[in-house]
Amino acid sequence: MPIATLTSKGQVTIPKSIREQFNFQPGDRLEFIVEDGECMVVQPVTKDISELKGVLAHLKKPMATDAQIEAAIGKQISEDNL
Numbered sequence: 001m002p003i004a005t006l007t008s009k010g011q012v013t014i015p016k017s018i019r020e021q022f023n024f025q026p027g028d029r030l031e032f033i034v035e036d037g038e039c040m041v042v043q044p045v046t047k048d049i050s051e052l053k054g055v056l057a058h059l060k061k062p063m064a065t066d067a068q069i070e071a072a073i074g075k076q077i078s079e080d081n082l
Contacts, residue, residue: 002015014024022044024030029045064072 002017004012004015006012018024024044030042031045033041033043035041
């Protein structure tokens with residue numbers, strides 16, 4: 001079982017095996033939940049949808065228009081029926 005040590009500054013390094021198992025990345029936020037005053041659960045904080053605002057702002061225009069998508073689908077269907 002992995003073990004971590006609390007530093008004098010109150011910091012803990014999560015063991016590498018745990019970080020890899022749960023895919024924890026630098027900057028991830030973790031929530032500490034105390035159950036029955038005896039057991040502590042650590043879980044990642046899920047992101048709020050509002051945090052994604054602007055993530056795709058660098059895309060100036062769609063990669064394909066609706067007409068191009070429909071034409072590609074139609075072409076694939078006709079090729080599949082040959």
